[in-house]
Amino acid sequence: MNRSAMSLAALVALGLSGFGAFSSLAPAAAGTAAIVAAATERTETFAIENMTCALCPITVKTAMEYVDGVKSVKVNFDAKTATVVYDPSIATVEAIARASTNAGYPATPAGQGS
Incomplete structure:
Protein backbone atom coordinates (compact mmCIF):
# COMPACT_ATOMS: atom_id res chain seq x y z
CA MET A 1 0.00 0.00 0.00
CA ASN A 2 1.36 3.40 -0.83
CA ARG A 3 1.70 6.19 1.67
CA SER A 4 -1.39 8.21 0.59
CA ALA A 5 -3.59 5.10 0.68
CA MET A 6 -2.32 4.28 4.18
CA SER A 7 -2.95 7.86 5.31
CA LEU A 8 -6.48 7.73 3.93
CA ALA A 9 -7.15 4.41 5.66
CA ALA A 10 -5.85 5.81 8.95
CA LEU A 11 -8.03 8.93 8.64
CA VAL A 12 -11.11 6.82 7.88
CA ALA A 13 -10.39 4.56 10.87
CA LEU A 14 -9.94 7.56 13.15
CA GLY A 15 -13.08 9.17 11.81
CA LEU A 16 -15.14 6.05 12.41
CA SER A 17 -13.79 5.58 15.91
CA GLY A 18 -14.57 9.21 16.68
CA PHE A 19 -18.09 8.75 15.32
CA GLY A 20 -18.66 6.01 17.89
CA ALA A 21 -17.95 8.46 20.69
CA PHE A 22 -20.53 10.89 19.34
CA SER A 23 -23.12 8.24 18.56
CA SER A 24 -23.12 7.23 22.22
CA LEU A 25 -24.53 10.71 22.94
CA ALA A 26 -27.56 10.13 20.71
CA PRO A 27 -29.53 8.06 23.26
CA ALA A 28 -29.04 10.77 25.86
CA ALA A 29 -30.28 13.42 23.43
CA ALA A 30 -33.28 11.28 22.52
CA GLY A 31 -34.05 10.80 26.21
CA THR A 32 -33.91 14.53 26.77
CA ALA A 33 -36.29 15.12 23.87
CA ALA A 34 -38.73 12.59 25.35
CA ILE A 35 -38.60 14.37 28.72
CA VAL A 36 -39.27 17.73 27.09
CA ALA A 37 -42.17 16.26 25.09
CA ALA A 38 -43.65 14.68 28.21
CA ALA A 39 -43.36 17.98 30.06
CA THR A 40 -45.44 19.73 27.39
CA THR A 52 -74.71 2.63 24.86
CA CYS A 53 -72.97 -0.08 22.82
CA ALA A 54 -69.56 -1.59 22.13
CA LEU A 55 -69.02 0.56 19.03
CA CYS A 56 -69.56 3.87 20.84
CA PRO A 57 -66.07 3.97 22.45
CA ILE A 58 -64.49 3.37 19.04
CA THR A 59 -66.35 6.33 17.58
CA VAL A 60 -65.41 8.59 20.52
CA LYS A 61 -61.76 7.53 20.35
CA THR A 62 -61.58 8.06 16.59
CA ALA A 63 -63.22 11.50 16.80
CA MET A 64 -60.90 12.67 19.58
CA GLU A 65 -57.76 11.27 17.92
CA TYR A 66 -58.61 13.23 14.79
CA VAL A 67 -57.90 16.50 16.63
CA ASP A 68 -54.39 17.77 15.85
CA GLY A 69 -52.15 17.55 18.92
CA VAL A 70 -53.93 14.59 20.51
CA LYS A 71 -51.35 11.93 21.40
CA SER A 72 -53.60 9.17 22.80
CA VAL A 73 -57.18 8.45 23.83
CA LYS A 74 -58.37 5.72 26.21
CA VAL A 75 -62.11 5.29 26.51
CA ASN A 76 -63.64 3.53 29.51
CA PHE A 77 -67.10 2.35 28.46
CA ASP A 78 -68.17 1.32 31.97
CA ALA A 79 -67.17 4.65 33.55
CA LYS A 80 -68.37 6.62 30.49
CA THR A 81 -65.10 8.54 30.35
CA ALA A 82 -62.29 9.24 27.92
CA THR A 83 -58.76 10.08 29.07
CA VAL A 84 -56.84 12.10 26.51
CA VAL A 85 -53.13 12.94 26.39
CA TYR A 86 -52.54 16.00 24.22
CA ASP A 87 -50.13 18.81 23.40
CA PRO A 88 -51.73 22.03 24.72
CA SER A 89 -49.74 24.15 22.28
CA ILE A 90 -51.69 22.47 19.45
CA ALA A 91 -54.96 21.12 20.87
CA THR A 92 -57.43 22.56 23.35
CA VAL A 93 -59.79 20.86 25.76
CA GLU A 94 -62.65 22.61 23.97
CA ALA A 95 -61.62 21.26 20.54
CA ILE A 96 -61.30 17.71 21.88
CA ALA A 97 -64.72 17.90 23.58
CA ARG A 98 -66.27 19.41 20.44
CA ALA A 99 -64.93 16.55 18.28
CA SER A 100 -66.69 13.97 20.45
CA THR A 101 -69.84 16.09 20.73
CA ASN A 102 -69.97 16.51 16.94
CA ALA A 103 -69.77 12.72 16.60
CA GLY A 104 -72.90 12.40 18.75
CA TYR A 105 -71.26 11.83 22.12
CA PRO A 106 -71.30 15.03 24.18
CA ALA A 107 -68.08 15.34 26.15
CA THR A 108 -67.36 17.60 29.11
CA PRO A 109 -64.05 17.93 30.97
CA ALA A 110 -64.26 16.07 34.25
CA GLY A 111 -61.92 18.61 35.87
CA GLN A 112 -59.09 16.13 36.45
CA GLY A 113 -56.68 17.64 33.93
CA SER A 114 -52.96 17.84 34.63
Whole structure:
Protein backbone atom coordinates (compact mmCIF):
# COMPACT_ATOMS: atom_id res chain seq x y z
CA MET A 1 0.00 0.00 0.00
CA ASN A 2 1.36 3.40 -0.83
CA ARG A 3 1.70 6.19 1.67
CA SER A 4 -1.39 8.21 0.59
CA ALA A 5 -3.59 5.10 0.68
CA MET A 6 -2.32 4.28 4.18
CA SER A 7 -2.95 7.86 5.31
CA LEU A 8 -6.48 7.73 3.93
CA ALA A 9 -7.15 4.41 5.66
CA ALA A 10 -5.85 5.81 8.95
CA LEU A 11 -8.03 8.93 8.64
CA VAL A 12 -11.11 6.82 7.88
CA ALA A 13 -10.39 4.56 10.87
CA LEU A 14 -9.94 7.56 13.15
CA GLY A 15 -13.08 9.17 11.81
CA LEU A 16 -15.14 6.05 12.41
CA SER A 17 -13.79 5.58 15.91
CA GLY A 18 -14.57 9.21 16.68
CA PHE A 19 -18.09 8.75 15.32
CA GLY A 20 -18.66 6.01 17.89
CA ALA A 21 -17.95 8.46 20.69
CA PHE A 22 -20.53 10.89 19.34
CA SER A 23 -23.12 8.24 18.56
CA SER A 24 -23.12 7.23 22.22
CA LEU A 25 -24.53 10.71 22.94
CA ALA A 26 -27.56 10.13 20.71
CA PRO A 27 -29.53 8.06 23.26
CA ALA A 28 -29.04 10.77 25.86
CA ALA A 29 -30.28 13.42 23.43
CA ALA A 30 -33.28 11.28 22.52
CA GLY A 31 -34.05 10.80 26.21
CA THR A 32 -33.91 14.53 26.77
CA ALA A 33 -36.29 15.12 23.87
CA ALA A 34 -38.73 12.59 25.35
CA ILE A 35 -38.60 14.37 28.72
CA VAL A 36 -39.27 17.73 27.09
CA ALA A 37 -42.17 16.26 25.09
CA ALA A 38 -43.65 14.68 28.21
CA ALA A 39 -43.36 17.98 30.06
CA THR A 40 -45.44 19.73 27.39
CA GLU A 41 -48.17 17.07 27.31
CA ARG A 42 -51.33 17.31 29.38
CA THR A 43 -53.91 14.74 30.35
CA GLU A 44 -57.61 15.47 30.59
CA THR A 45 -60.48 13.15 31.48
CA PHE A 46 -63.84 13.78 29.83
CA ALA A 47 -67.28 12.56 30.88
CA ILE A 48 -68.94 11.10 27.78
CA GLU A 49 -72.69 10.92 27.23
CA ASN A 50 -74.74 8.60 24.98
CA MET A 51 -72.36 5.61 24.99
CA THR A 52 -74.71 2.63 24.86
CA CYS A 53 -72.97 -0.08 22.82
CA ALA A 54 -69.56 -1.59 22.13
CA LEU A 55 -69.02 0.56 19.03
CA CYS A 56 -69.56 3.87 20.84
CA PRO A 57 -66.07 3.97 22.45
CA ILE A 58 -64.49 3.37 19.04
CA THR A 59 -66.35 6.33 17.58
CA VAL A 60 -65.41 8.59 20.52
CA LYS A 61 -61.76 7.53 20.35
CA THR A 62 -61.58 8.06 16.59
CA ALA A 63 -63.22 11.50 16.80
CA MET A 64 -60.90 12.67 19.58
CA GLU A 65 -57.76 11.27 17.92
CA TYR A 66 -58.61 13.23 14.79
CA VAL A 67 -57.90 16.50 16.63
CA ASP A 68 -54.39 17.77 15.85
CA GLY A 69 -52.15 17.55 18.92
CA VAL A 70 -53.93 14.59 20.51
CA LYS A 71 -51.35 11.93 21.40
CA SER A 72 -53.60 9.17 22.80
CA VAL A 73 -57.18 8.45 23.83
CA LYS A 74 -58.37 5.72 26.21
CA VAL A 75 -62.11 5.29 26.51
CA ASN A 76 -63.64 3.53 29.51
CA PHE A 77 -67.10 2.35 28.46
CA ASP A 78 -68.17 1.32 31.97
CA ALA A 79 -67.17 4.65 33.55
CA LYS A 80 -68.37 6.62 30.49
CA THR A 81 -65.10 8.54 30.35
CA ALA A 82 -62.29 9.24 27.92
CA THR A 83 -58.76 10.08 29.07
CA VAL A 84 -56.84 12.10 26.51
CA VAL A 85 -53.13 12.94 26.39
CA TYR A 86 -52.54 16.00 24.22
CA ASP A 87 -50.13 18.81 23.40
CA PRO A 88 -51.73 22.03 24.72
CA SER A 89 -49.74 24.15 22.28
CA ILE A 90 -51.69 22.47 19.45
CA ALA A 91 -54.96 21.12 20.87
CA THR A 92 -57.43 22.56 23.35
CA VAL A 93 -59.79 20.86 25.76
CA GLU A 94 -62.65 22.61 23.97
CA ALA A 95 -61.62 21.26 20.54
CA ILE A 96 -61.30 17.71 21.88
CA ALA A 97 -64.72 17.90 23.58
CA ARG A 98 -66.27 19.41 20.44
CA ALA A 99 -64.93 16.55 18.28
CA SER A 100 -66.69 13.97 20.45
CA THR A 101 -69.84 16.09 20.73
CA ASN A 102 -69.97 16.51 16.94
CA ALA A 103 -69.77 12.72 16.60
CA GLY A 104 -72.90 12.40 18.75
CA TYR A 105 -71.26 11.83 22.12
CA PRO A 106 -71.30 15.03 24.18
CA ALA A 107 -68.08 15.34 26.15
CA THR A 108 -67.36 17.60 29.11
CA PRO A 109 -64.05 17.93 30.97
CA ALA A 110 -64.26 16.07 34.25
CA GLY A 111 -61.92 18.61 35.87
CA GLN A 112 -59.09 16.13 36.45
CA GLY A 113 -56.68 17.64 33.93
CA SER A 114 -52.96 17.84 34.63
